[in-house]
Amino acid sequence: MHVSKDPTGLYGLMAEFDSAQSIVDASIKAVAAGYTKLEAYTPIPIEELNDIIHKKRTVLPRLVLFMAFCGMMTGFTLQYWASVIEYPLNIGGRPLATWPAFVIPSYELTILFAALTAAIGMIAMNGLPQPYHPVFNVERFSLASSDKFFLVIEAADTHFATDQTGSFLQGLGAKGVYDVAY
Amino acid sequence: MVFWIVGLIPDLATMRDRATSNVKRVVFGTLALGWRGSARHWHRYEVASLILAGLSTPLVLSVHSVVSFDFAVSVIPGWHATIFPPYFVAGAIYSGFGMVLTLAIPIRAAYKLDHLITMKHIDNMAKVMLATGLIVAYGYGMEAFFGWYSANPYERFMLWNRMTGPFGWSYWLLIFINAVLIHVLWFKSVRLNLKYMFALSLIVNLAMWLERFVIIVTSLHRDFLPSSWDMYAPTKWDFMMFSGTIGLFLTLFFLFMRFVPMIAMFEVRTLLPEAKVHVPRGHDAHGSGH
Numbered sequence: 001m002h003v004s005k006d007p008t009g010l011y012g013l014m015a016e017f018d019s020a021q022s023i024v025d026a027s028i029k030a031v032a033a034g035y036t037k038l039e040a041y042t043p044i045p046i047e048e049l050n051d052i053i054h055k056k057r058t059v060l061p062r063l064v065l066f067m068a069f070c071g072m073m074t075g076f077t078l079q080y081w082a083s084v085i086e087y088p089l090n091i092g093g094r095p096l097a098t099w100p101a102f103v104i105p106s107y108e109l110t111i112l113f114a115a116l117t118a119a120i121g122m123i124a125m126n127g128l129p130q131p132y133h134p135v136f137n138v139e140r141f142s143l144a145s146s147d148k149f150f151l152v153i154e155a156a157d158t159h160f161a162t163d164q165t166g167s168f169l170q171g172l173g174a175k176g177v178y179d180v181a182y
Numbered sequence: 183m184v185f186w187i188v189g190l191i192p193d194l195a196t197m198r199d200r201a202t203s204n205v206k207r208v209v210f211g212t213l214a215l216g217w218r219g220s221a222r223h224w225h226r227y228e229v230a231s232l233i234l235a236g237l238s239t240p241l242v243l244s245v246h247s248v249v250s251f252d253f254a255v256s257v258i259p260g261w262h263a264t265i266f267p268p269y270f271v272a273g274a275i276y277s278g279f280g281m282v283l284t285l286a287i288p289i290r291a292a293y294k295l296d297h298l299i300t301m302k303h304i305d306n307m308a309k310v311m312l313a314t315g316l317i318v319a320y321g322y323g324m325e326a327f328f329g330w331y332s333a334n335p336y337e338r339f340m341l342w343n344r345m346t347g348p349f350g351w352s353y354w355l356l357i358f359i360n361a362v363l364i365h366v367l368w369f370k371s372v373r374l375n376l377k378y379m380f381a382l383s384l385i386v387n388l389a390m391w392l393e394r395f396v397i398i399v400t401s402l403h404r405d406f407l408p409s410s411w412d413m414y415a416p417t418k419w420d421f422m423m424f425s426g427t428i429g430l431f432l433t434l435f436f437l438f439m440r441f442v443p444m445i446a447m448f449e450v451r452t453l454l455p456e457a458k459v460h461v462p463r464g465h466d467a468h469g470s471g472h
Contacts, residue, residue, distance in 0.1 A: 018456065019456040019457075020456060020457045020458065020459045021456075021458065021459055021460065024459050024461060028461075039220045039221060039222070040220065040221045041218055041219050041220050041221075042219055042221070042224065043196075043219060043448065043451055044224075044448055044451045044452045044457050045224040045225075045227065045228045045448070045452070046221070046224065046457075046459055047224075047225065047228060048459055048461045049221035049224070049225075050221045050222060050224070050225035052461075053221050053222075054221065054222055054225070057225070057229075058225060058226045058229055060226055060229050060230060060233070061229060061233060064233050104244070104248060104251075107244060108244070111237050111240070111241055111244075114233070114237055115184050115185070115234055115237050115238075116184065118184075118230045118233040118234050118237070119184045119185075119187070119188050119230060119234065121230070122188070122226045122227060122229070122230035123188075123191075123215065125226055126222070126223045126226055126227075128215040128216050128217065128223075129212075129215035129216050130215070130216040131211070131212075131216050132216070133216065133218055135218060136218075142199035142200075143199070144199075144218070144219055145192070145195045145196040145198075145199045145200075145217075145219060146196060146199065146200070147451075147456070
Protein backbone atom coordinates (compact mmCIF):
# COMPACT_ATOMS: atom_id res chain seq x y z
CA MET A 1 0.00 0.00 0.00
CA HIS A 2 1.35 3.44 -0.87
CA VAL A 3 1.54 5.70 2.15
CA SER A 4 1.10 9.32 1.08
CA LYS A 5 2.50 11.83 3.53
CA ASP A 6 0.14 14.37 5.06
CA PRO A 7 1.50 17.88 5.90
CA THR A 8 -0.03 17.75 9.39
CA GLY A 9 2.17 14.76 10.24
CA LEU A 10 -0.89 12.66 10.93
CA TYR A 11 -1.39 9.38 9.09
CA GLY A 12 -4.95 9.06 10.26
CA LEU A 13 -7.22 8.23 13.15
CA MET A 14 -7.56 4.79 14.66
CA ALA A 15 -10.65 3.49 16.44
CA GLU A 16 -10.60 0.42 18.66
CA PHE A 17 -13.43 -2.12 18.81
CA ASP A 18 -14.11 -5.22 20.88
CA SER A 19 -15.70 -7.64 18.46
CA ALA A 20 -15.84 -8.63 14.82
CA GLN A 21 -19.48 -7.57 14.62
CA SER A 22 -18.81 -4.05 15.92
CA ILE A 23 -15.99 -3.41 13.43
CA VAL A 24 -18.08 -4.74 10.55
CA ASP A 25 -20.96 -2.41 11.55
CA ALA A 26 -18.53 0.51 11.93
CA SER A 27 -16.97 -0.16 8.52
CA ILE A 28 -20.39 -0.22 6.85
CA LYS A 29 -21.24 3.16 8.42
CA ALA A 30 -17.84 4.67 7.57
CA VAL A 31 -18.16 3.61 3.94
CA ALA A 32 -21.73 4.94 3.89
CA ALA A 33 -20.45 8.28 5.26
CA GLY A 34 -18.27 8.57 2.17
CA TYR A 35 -14.87 7.63 3.52
CA THR A 36 -12.77 5.79 0.94
CA LYS A 37 -9.26 5.66 2.44
CA LEU A 38 -9.87 3.42 5.37
CA GLU A 39 -8.62 0.05 6.49
CA ALA A 40 -9.61 -2.44 9.16
CA TYR A 41 -7.03 -4.39 11.17
CA THR A 42 -8.26 -7.53 12.84
CA PRO A 43 -6.79 -10.52 14.71
CA ILE A 44 -8.84 -12.95 12.63
CA PRO A 45 -9.76 -13.12 8.96
CA ILE A 46 -13.14 -11.45 8.39
CA GLU A 47 -13.90 -11.98 4.72
CA GLU A 48 -16.86 -9.55 4.82
CA LEU A 49 -14.58 -6.60 5.66
CA ASN A 50 -12.80 -6.81 2.33
CA ASP A 51 -16.13 -6.78 0.50
CA ILE A 52 -17.30 -3.77 2.51
CA ILE A 53 -14.13 -1.66 2.43
CA HIS A 54 -12.28 -2.63 -0.73
CA LYS A 55 -15.15 -4.15 -2.75
CA LYS A 56 -12.66 -5.71 -5.19
CA ARG A 57 -11.46 -9.26 -4.80
CA THR A 58 -7.82 -10.16 -5.35
CA VAL A 59 -6.50 -11.21 -8.76
CA LEU A 60 -4.28 -13.78 -7.02
CA PRO A 61 -6.28 -16.85 -8.20
CA ARG A 62 -5.95 -15.76 -11.85
CA LEU A 63 -2.24 -15.17 -11.38
CA VAL A 64 -1.88 -18.64 -9.85
CA LEU A 65 -3.78 -20.20 -12.75
CA PHE A 66 -1.55 -18.42 -15.26
CA MET A 67 1.64 -19.49 -13.46
CA ALA A 68 0.31 -23.05 -13.12
CA PHE A 69 -0.08 -23.09 -16.91
CA CYS A 70 3.48 -21.71 -17.30
CA GLY A 71 4.73 -24.46 -14.98
CA MET A 72 3.00 -27.11 -17.04
CA MET A 73 4.46 -25.74 -20.27
CA THR A 74 7.93 -25.50 -18.70
CA GLY A 75 7.81 -29.14 -17.64
CA PHE A 76 6.48 -30.28 -20.98
CA THR A 77 8.82 -28.24 -23.18
CA LEU A 78 11.84 -29.21 -21.09
CA GLN A 79 11.14 -32.91 -21.69
CA TYR A 80 10.12 -32.39 -25.30
CA TRP A 81 13.31 -30.44 -25.96
CA ALA A 82 15.48 -33.04 -24.24
CA SER A 83 14.00 -36.13 -25.85
CA VAL A 84 12.96 -34.87 -29.30
CA ILE A 85 15.29 -32.01 -30.22
CA GLU A 86 18.48 -32.18 -28.21
CA TYR A 87 19.04 -35.90 -27.66
CA PRO A 88 16.64 -38.08 -29.65
CA LEU A 89 17.03 -41.76 -28.84
CA ASN A 90 15.43 -44.47 -30.91
CA ILE A 91 14.05 -46.94 -28.37
CA GLY A 92 12.48 -49.83 -30.24
CA GLY A 93 11.03 -47.45 -32.85
CA ARG A 94 8.78 -45.76 -30.33
CA PRO A 95 7.76 -42.17 -31.03
CA LEU A 96 10.12 -39.56 -29.60
CA ALA A 97 7.37 -37.29 -28.28
CA THR A 98 5.89 -39.81 -25.84
CA TRP A 99 3.59 -37.35 -24.09
CA PRO A 100 2.11 -39.81 -21.55
CA ALA A 101 5.55 -40.18 -20.01
CA PHE A 102 5.85 -36.38 -19.84
CA VAL A 103 2.69 -35.99 -17.79
CA ILE A 104 4.10 -36.57 -14.32
CA PRO A 105 6.98 -34.05 -14.39
CA SER A 106 4.70 -31.52 -16.13
CA TYR A 107 2.14 -32.02 -13.40
CA GLU A 108 4.73 -31.66 -10.65
CA LEU A 109 6.01 -28.39 -12.12
CA THR A 110 2.42 -27.16 -12.46
CA ILE A 111 1.91 -27.66 -8.74
CA LEU A 112 5.33 -26.20 -7.88
CA PHE A 113 4.81 -23.01 -9.89
CA ALA A 114 1.24 -22.61 -8.63
CA ALA A 115 2.12 -23.14 -4.96
CA LEU A 116 5.09 -20.77 -5.06
CA THR A 117 3.00 -18.16 -6.85
CA ALA A 118 0.20 -18.47 -4.29
CA ALA A 119 2.61 -18.01 -1.37
CA ILE A 120 5.06 -15.46 -2.80
CA GLY A 121 2.29 -13.66 -4.69
CA MET A 122 0.21 -13.26 -1.53
CA ILE A 123 3.19 -11.87 0.39
CA ALA A 124 4.32 -9.56 -2.42
CA MET A 125 0.84 -8.22 -3.23
CA ASN A 126 0.39 -7.46 0.45
CA GLY A 127 3.54 -5.35 0.22
CA LEU A 128 5.40 -7.58 2.68
CA PRO A 129 7.99 -7.70 4.07
CA GLN A 130 7.34 -4.18 5.31
CA PRO A 131 8.99 -3.59 8.69
CA TYR A 132 7.58 -0.09 9.19
CA HIS A 133 4.01 1.08 8.96
CA PRO A 134 2.47 4.10 10.75
CA VAL A 135 -0.21 1.98 12.47
CA PHE A 136 2.52 0.34 14.58
CA ASN A 137 3.14 3.73 16.23
CA VAL A 138 -0.05 3.34 18.23
CA GLU A 139 0.73 1.44 21.40
CA ARG A 140 -2.67 -0.25 21.61
CA PHE A 141 -2.18 -1.62 18.10
CA SER A 142 -0.13 -4.51 19.49
CA LEU A 143 -3.52 -5.97 20.48
CA ALA A 144 -4.56 -6.13 16.81
CA SER A 145 -2.94 -9.54 16.65
CA SER A 146 -4.67 -10.77 19.82
CA ASP A 147 -8.23 -9.70 20.57
CA LYS A 148 -8.90 -6.10 19.52
CA PHE A 149 -10.22 -4.80 16.20
CA PHE A 150 -9.04 -1.48 14.72
CA LEU A 151 -10.47 0.78 12.05
CA VAL A 152 -8.16 3.45 10.58
CA ILE A 153 -9.37 6.39 8.49
CA GLU A 154 -6.45 7.99 6.70
CA ALA A 155 -5.77 11.71 6.80
CA ALA A 156 -5.37 11.53 3.02
CA ASP A 157 -9.12 10.89 2.68
CA THR A 158 -10.95 13.86 1.13
CA HIS A 159 -13.64 13.67 3.85
CA PHE A 160 -11.04 13.66 6.61
CA ALA A 161 -11.10 16.40 9.26
CA THR A 162 -9.42 15.53 12.54
CA ASP A 163 -12.19 16.70 14.87
CA GLN A 164 -15.18 15.58 12.82
CA THR A 165 -13.69 12.22 11.94
CA GLY A 166 -12.72 11.72 15.59
CA SER A 167 -16.23 12.33 16.84
CA PHE A 168 -17.65 10.24 13.98
CA LEU A 169 -15.52 7.29 15.09
CA GLN A 170 -16.55 7.84 18.73
CA GLY A 171 -20.16 7.79 17.57
CA LEU A 172 -19.64 4.34 16.02
CA GLY A 173 -19.13 2.90 19.48
CA ALA A 174 -15.32 2.84 19.50
CA LYS A 175 -13.69 1.94 22.80
CA GLY A 176 -10.97 4.47 22.06
CA VAL A 177 -9.81 6.78 19.25
CA TYR A 178 -6.10 7.38 18.73
CA ASP A 179 -3.98 9.61 16.52
CA VAL A 180 -1.75 7.66 14.15
CA ALA A 181 1.51 9.54 13.71
CA TYR A 182 4.06 8.88 11.00
CA MET B 183 6.90 -26.36 3.63
CA VAL B 184 5.49 -23.29 1.84
CA PHE B 185 2.03 -23.99 3.22
CA TRP B 186 3.47 -24.39 6.71
CA ILE B 187 5.37 -21.08 6.64
CA VAL B 188 2.41 -19.19 5.19
CA GLY B 189 0.21 -20.66 7.93
CA LEU B 190 2.58 -19.32 10.59
CA ILE B 191 2.71 -15.66 9.48
CA PRO B 192 -0.28 -14.28 11.47
CA ASP B 193 0.78 -16.23 14.57
CA LEU B 194 4.33 -14.92 14.27
CA ALA B 195 2.84 -11.41 14.25
CA THR B 196 1.01 -12.25 17.49
CA MET B 197 4.26 -13.49 19.01
CA ARG B 198 6.03 -10.30 17.87
CA ASP B 199 3.36 -8.17 19.56
CA ARG B 200 3.54 -10.20 22.77
CA ALA B 201 7.34 -10.48 22.82
CA THR B 202 8.85 -9.83 26.23
CA SER B 203 12.43 -9.21 25.09
CA ASN B 204 14.04 -7.26 22.29
CA VAL B 205 15.65 -10.36 20.84
CA LYS B 206 12.27 -12.08 20.54
CA ARG B 207 10.72 -8.93 19.12
CA VAL B 208 13.38 -8.69 16.41
CA VAL B 209 13.32 -12.41 15.54
CA PHE B 210 9.55 -12.79 15.44
CA GLY B 211 9.17 -9.33 13.88
CA THR B 212 11.47 -10.33 11.04
CA LEU B 213 9.72 -13.65 10.52
CA ALA B 214 6.27 -12.04 10.62
CA LEU B 215 7.34 -9.83 7.68
CA GLY B 216 5.44 -6.84 9.08
CA TRP B 217 2.05 -8.54 9.08
CA ARG B 218 -0.64 -6.05 10.17
CA GLY B 219 -3.83 -8.05 9.72
CA SER B 220 -5.53 -5.50 7.48
CA ALA B 221 -8.70 -6.52 5.68
CA ARG B 222 -6.87 -6.56 2.34
CA HIS B 223 -4.06 -8.68 3.77
CA TRP B 224 -6.46 -11.17 5.29
CA HIS B 225 -8.45 -11.42 2.10
CA ARG B 226 -5.36 -12.29 0.01
CA TYR B 227 -4.13 -14.54 2.81
CA GLU B 228 -7.34 -16.57 2.92
CA VAL B 229 -7.44 -16.89 -0.86
CA ALA B 230 -3.79 -18.04 -0.92
CA SER B 231 -4.43 -20.56 1.88
CA LEU B 232 -7.41 -22.00 0.04
CA ILE B 233 -5.38 -22.34 -3.17
CA LEU B 234 -2.48 -23.98 -1.33
CA ALA B 235 -4.84 -26.42 0.38
CA GLY B 236 -6.41 -27.24 -2.98
CA LEU B 237 -2.99 -27.79 -4.56
CA SER B 238 -1.70 -30.03 -1.80
CA THR B 239 -4.71 -32.36 -1.88
CA PRO B 240 -3.95 -33.88 -5.31
CA LEU B 241 -0.28 -33.85 -4.30
CA VAL B 242 -1.07 -36.48 -1.65
CA LEU B 243 -2.27 -38.75 -4.42
CA SER B 244 0.52 -37.96 -6.87
CA VAL B 245 3.43 -38.29 -4.44
CA HIS B 246 2.48 -41.83 -3.46
CA SER B 247 1.50 -42.81 -6.98
CA VAL B 248 4.90 -41.71 -8.25
CA VAL B 249 6.68 -43.64 -5.49
CA SER B 250 4.63 -46.70 -6.33
CA PHE B 251 5.49 -46.30 -10.02
CA ASP B 252 9.15 -46.53 -9.02
CA PHE B 253 8.35 -50.05 -7.86
CA ALA B 254 5.91 -50.87 -10.63
CA VAL B 255 8.32 -50.11 -13.51
CA SER B 256 10.72 -52.77 -12.23
CA VAL B 257 10.42 -56.40 -13.32
CA ILE B 258 10.74 -57.84 -9.80
CA PRO B 259 7.72 -60.01 -8.92
CA GLY B 260 5.88 -58.34 -6.06
CA TRP B 261 6.87 -54.88 -7.25
CA HIS B 262 5.57 -55.06 -10.80
CA ALA B 263 1.97 -54.41 -9.78
CA THR B 264 -0.70 -51.99 -10.97
CA ILE B 265 -2.54 -52.10 -7.62
CA PHE B 266 0.25 -50.08 -5.98
CA PRO B 267 -0.83 -46.44 -6.52
CA PRO B 268 -4.25 -46.58 -4.81
CA TYR B 269 -2.98 -48.97 -2.17
CA PHE B 270 0.02 -46.76 -1.35
CA VAL B 271 -2.18 -43.66 -1.09
CA ALA B 272 -4.58 -45.41 1.29
CA GLY B 273 -1.61 -46.77 3.24
CA ALA B 274 -0.12 -43.29 3.48
CA ILE B 275 -3.32 -41.81 4.90
CA TYR B 276 -3.69 -44.78 7.24
CA SER B 277 -0.15 -44.62 8.62
CA GLY B 278 -0.24 -40.82 8.55
CA PHE B 279 -3.23 -40.73 10.85
CA GLY B 280 -1.57 -43.40 13.00
CA MET B 281 1.54 -41.23 13.32
CA VAL B 282 -0.50 -38.10 14.07
CA LEU B 283 -2.27 -39.98 16.88
CA THR B 284 1.05 -41.26 18.21
CA LEU B 285 2.24 -37.65 18.49
CA ALA B 286 -1.04 -35.94 19.37
CA ILE B 287 -2.16 -38.14 22.27
CA PRO B 288 0.93 -37.58 24.48
CA ILE B 289 1.13 -33.86 23.56
CA ARG B 290 -2.54 -33.41 24.32
CA ALA B 291 -1.99 -34.93 27.75
CA ALA B 292 1.28 -33.10 28.47
CA TYR B 293 0.07 -29.63 27.47
CA LYS B 294 -3.56 -30.10 28.54
CA LEU B 295 -4.96 -29.43 25.08
CA ASP B 296 -8.16 -31.42 25.72
CA HIS B 297 -10.33 -28.48 24.68
CA LEU B 298 -8.44 -27.99 21.38
CA ILE B 299 -7.82 -31.60 20.35
CA THR B 300 -11.17 -32.97 21.41
CA MET B 301 -12.36 -36.57 21.67
CA LYS B 302 -14.43 -35.89 18.56
CA HIS B 303 -11.21 -35.26 16.62
CA ILE B 304 -9.73 -38.51 17.90
CA ASP B 305 -12.93 -40.39 17.15
CA ASN B 306 -12.94 -39.05 13.59
CA MET B 307 -9.27 -39.85 13.08
CA ALA B 308 -9.98 -43.40 14.23
CA LYS B 309 -12.78 -43.66 11.66
CA VAL B 310 -10.48 -42.46 8.87
CA MET B 311 -7.90 -45.03 10.00
CA LEU B 312 -10.51 -47.77 9.94
CA ALA B 313 -11.67 -46.86 6.43
CA THR B 314 -8.18 -46.49 4.93
CA GLY B 315 -6.91 -49.53 6.84
CA LEU B 316 -9.64 -51.64 5.24
CA ILE B 317 -8.69 -50.28 1.80
CA VAL B 318 -5.11 -51.35 2.50
CA ALA B 319 -6.34 -54.79 3.60
CA TYR B 320 -8.30 -55.03 0.35
CA GLY B 321 -5.05 -54.12 -1.45
CA TYR B 322 -3.31 -57.10 0.19
CA GLY B 323 -6.16 -59.34 -0.88
CA MET B 324 -6.01 -58.13 -4.47
CA GLU B 325 -2.24 -58.44 -4.54
CA ALA B 326 -2.55 -62.09 -3.57
CA PHE B 327 -5.41 -62.65 -6.00
CA PHE B 328 -3.55 -61.10 -8.94
CA GLY B 329 -0.46 -63.13 -8.09
CA TRP B 330 -2.52 -66.31 -8.37
CA TYR B 331 -4.71 -65.19 -11.30
CA SER B 332 -1.71 -64.10 -13.41
CA ALA B 333 -0.72 -67.79 -13.59
CA ASN B 334 2.83 -66.47 -13.80
CA PRO B 335 5.12 -68.96 -12.04
CA TYR B 336 7.41 -66.19 -10.73
CA GLU B 337 4.51 -64.22 -9.31
CA ARG B 338 3.06 -67.35 -7.74
CA PHE B 339 6.42 -68.30 -6.28
CA MET B 340 6.93 -64.80 -4.86
CA LEU B 341 3.54 -65.00 -3.17
CA TRP B 342 4.07 -68.47 -1.82
CA ASN B 343 7.51 -67.47 -0.55
CA ARG B 344 6.11 -64.34 1.03
CA MET B 345 3.48 -66.36 2.93
CA THR B 346 5.40 -69.49 3.83
CA GLY B 347 9.05 -68.57 3.28
CA PRO B 348 11.61 -67.53 5.89
CA PHE B 349 10.07 -64.06 6.21
CA GLY B 350 6.51 -65.42 6.47
CA TRP B 351 6.21 -64.12 10.04
CA SER B 352 6.42 -60.52 8.81
CA TYR B 353 3.69 -61.08 6.24
CA TRP B 354 1.28 -62.73 8.67
CA LEU B 355 1.94 -60.14 11.37
CA LEU B 356 1.14 -57.46 8.80
CA ILE B 357 -2.07 -59.20 7.75
CA PHE B 358 -3.07 -59.78 11.36
CA ILE B 359 -2.74 -56.09 12.25
CA ASN B 360 -4.11 -54.44 9.11
CA ALA B 361 -6.86 -56.91 8.26
CA VAL B 362 -7.89 -58.37 11.65
CA LEU B 363 -6.85 -56.19 14.59
CA ILE B 364 -7.98 -52.98 12.86
CA HIS B 365 -11.60 -54.12 13.23
CA VAL B 366 -11.53 -53.13 16.92
CA LEU B 367 -12.01 -49.57 15.62
CA TRP B 368 -15.63 -50.43 14.85
CA PHE B 369 -16.23 -50.11 18.59
CA LYS B 370 -16.82 -46.63 19.94
CA SER B 371 -15.52 -47.66 23.36
CA VAL B 372 -12.13 -48.34 21.74
CA ARG B 373 -12.13 -45.16 19.66
CA LEU B 374 -12.83 -43.05 22.75
CA ASN B 375 -10.21 -44.76 24.94
CA LEU B 376 -6.95 -42.85 24.70
CA LYS B 377 -4.80 -45.69 26.05
CA TYR B 378 -6.13 -48.15 23.48
CA MET B 379 -5.86 -45.57 20.71
CA PHE B 380 -2.26 -44.75 21.59
CA ALA B 381 -1.31 -48.43 21.68
CA LEU B 382 -3.14 -49.04 18.42
CA SER B 383 -1.42 -46.08 16.74
CA LEU B 384 1.96 -47.56 17.65
CA ILE B 385 0.87 -50.96 16.33
CA VAL B 386 -0.31 -49.34 13.09
CA ASN B 387 3.06 -47.61 12.68
CA LEU B 388 4.72 -50.97 13.19
CA ALA B 389 2.43 -52.61 10.63
CA MET B 390 3.09 -49.97 8.01
CA TRP B 391 6.82 -50.36 8.60
CA LEU B 392 6.32 -54.11 8.15
CA GLU B 393 4.51 -53.45 4.88
CA ARG B 394 7.60 -51.77 3.45
CA PHE B 395 9.73 -54.56 4.85
CA VAL B 396 7.54 -57.20 3.21
CA ILE B 397 7.44 -55.42 -0.14
CA ILE B 398 11.14 -54.68 -0.31
CA VAL B 399 12.81 -57.61 1.44
CA THR B 400 10.65 -60.58 0.52
CA SER B 401 10.61 -59.57 -3.13
CA LEU B 402 14.36 -59.08 -3.35
CA HIS B 403 15.68 -61.97 -1.31
CA ARG B 404 14.33 -64.54 -3.78
CA ASP B 405 14.70 -63.05 -7.24
CA PHE B 406 15.06 -64.80 -10.62
CA LEU B 407 18.52 -66.21 -10.01
CA PRO B 408 18.72 -68.77 -7.18
CA SER B 409 22.44 -68.01 -6.99
CA SER B 410 21.63 -64.52 -5.68
CA TRP B 411 19.15 -65.74 -3.06
CA ASP B 412 20.08 -64.60 0.41
CA MET B 413 18.64 -63.69 3.79
CA TYR B 414 18.40 -60.10 4.94
CA ALA B 415 19.75 -59.09 8.34
CA PRO B 416 20.04 -55.43 9.33
CA THR B 417 23.56 -54.17 9.83
CA LYS B 418 24.54 -51.70 12.53
CA TRP B 419 24.39 -48.98 9.85
CA ASP B 420 20.78 -49.87 9.16
CA PHE B 421 19.96 -49.49 12.84
CA MET B 422 21.85 -46.20 13.06
CA MET B 423 20.15 -44.85 9.96
CA PHE B 424 16.72 -45.84 11.28
CA SER B 425 17.22 -44.39 14.75
CA GLY B 426 18.90 -41.34 13.21
CA THR B 427 15.84 -40.52 11.09
CA ILE B 428 13.60 -40.83 14.15
CA GLY B 429 16.01 -38.67 16.15
CA LEU B 430 16.18 -36.00 13.45
CA PHE B 431 12.41 -35.90 13.18
CA LEU B 432 11.86 -35.67 16.94
CA THR B 433 14.55 -32.99 17.34
CA LEU B 434 12.98 -30.75 14.71
CA PHE B 435 9.50 -31.53 16.00
CA PHE B 436 10.36 -30.60 19.59
CA LEU B 437 12.12 -27.42 18.45
CA PHE B 438 8.99 -26.52 16.51
CA MET B 439 6.80 -27.17 19.57
CA ARG B 440 9.08 -25.08 21.74
CA PHE B 441 9.35 -22.00 19.54
CA VAL B 442 6.19 -21.61 17.49
CA PRO B 443 2.51 -22.31 18.19
CA MET B 444 1.55 -25.98 17.93
CA ILE B 445 -2.01 -25.06 16.96
CA ALA B 446 -2.73 -22.07 14.72
CA MET B 447 -3.79 -19.34 17.16
CA PHE B 448 -5.70 -17.19 14.70
CA GLU B 449 -7.77 -20.16 13.53
CA VAL B 450 -8.76 -21.03 17.08
CA ARG B 451 -9.68 -17.36 17.60
CA THR B 452 -12.23 -17.53 14.79
CA LEU B 453 -14.24 -19.97 16.93
CA LEU B 454 -14.82 -17.41 19.70
CA PRO B 455 -18.20 -15.66 20.04
CA GLU B 456 -16.50 -12.26 19.43
CA ALA B 457 -15.55 -13.48 15.95
CA LYS B 458 -19.11 -14.08 14.75
CA VAL B 459 -20.27 -11.66 12.08
CA HIS B 460 -23.66 -11.02 10.57
CA VAL B 461 -23.76 -8.60 7.65
CA PRO B 462 -27.14 -7.00 6.83
CA ARG B 463 -28.42 -7.64 3.32
CA GLY B 464 -27.21 -5.29 0.60
CA HIS B 465 -23.81 -4.72 2.16
CA ASP B 466 -22.27 -8.01 1.29
CA ALA B 467 -21.14 -7.08 -2.20
CA HIS B 468 -20.68 -10.64 -3.45
CA GLY B 469 -23.31 -12.43 -1.44
CA SER B 470 -20.61 -14.79 -0.18
CA GLY B 471 -21.11 -16.82 2.96
CA HIS B 472 -20.53 -15.69 6.51
